[in-house]
Amino acid sequence: MTDEGILEGFKRLHEVMAAGFDGVEKRLGDRIDGVIGRVDRFESSMNRRFVGLEQRMMRRFDDRDTRLDDHERRITTLEAQH
Secondary structure (H helix, E strand, O other), X not given: OOHHHHHHHHHXXXXXXXXXXXXXXXXXXXXXXXXXXXXXXXXXXXXXXXXXXXXXXXXXXXXXXXXXXXXXXXXXXXXXXX
């Protein structure tokens, strides 16, 4: 085995390792992108749910005065009956 042969072997080993690491890096990057995409979709879904719950809660607060007025009317009616 000559020095040139050894150097050529190391050069090829380096190329194979670099190609392997590039492939691993790409697959890892693809997986990370996939996870980020799922997290973004989950976040959007949760934001929509929170907005819906907030709107529902605000409607309940807005209806509060109507319920109180009705309650006062019913109490007055019941008091008048006794």
